[in-house]
Amino acid sequence: NAGVTQTPKFQVLKTGQSMTLQCAQDMNHNSMYWYRQDPGMGLRLIYYSASEGTTDKGEVPNGYNVSRLNKREFSLRLESAAPSQTSVYFCASSDTDRGRSNQPQHFGDGTRLSIL
């Protein structure tokens, strides 16, 4: 049971380049999330998806787009990367089916993204 898998683990981009970060979970969770973690700050929610076919903005969505391809996969796209998007990106999933709000979130190991 792999849990939450993120690819790639590391990436260096030039300003203006585009890139898609991939995330897949095998726990049959309905909710998936993308966070960014910056030094000295807590994780901040970028986008989330409560179910297949739905996505919503989180706290810091500007400069990002997402796609919930199916129940397992949730991708994050940077259309035109900027140095301010240098960060560690984490994908997470949780079981919020039938309104459950007391299930833990499970995290991937992160993608370390540097934009020059």
Place this chain on the structure above:
Amino acid sequence: KQEVTQIPAALSVPEGENLVLNCSFTDSAIYNLQWFRQDPGKGLTSLLLIQSSQREQTSGRLNASLDKSSGRSTLYIAASQPGDSATYLCAVRRNNNDMRFGAGTRLTVKP
């Protein structure tokens, strides 16, 4: 807006000590509070989740308490070991998709 603060930012203790990590939050209308462990270069691992109706949760040498009215939670680690060295983060959830994290406490346990 929910703000989550963790104090101290870093803590160093000798092996065997009992220790307490603190987490405070500004909005008491929460569904649950979760404590995570993060090792360098890794993702977050859930340690304990306390529902809003609960006062504490225990797992092995870890005990987490929640005082919702005062906006505080503590993570107690008994008989600390070098393997406990990591960053510990707390997060509060207000609804299914609004989870706010503290910046974490970096713990070092010296042999």
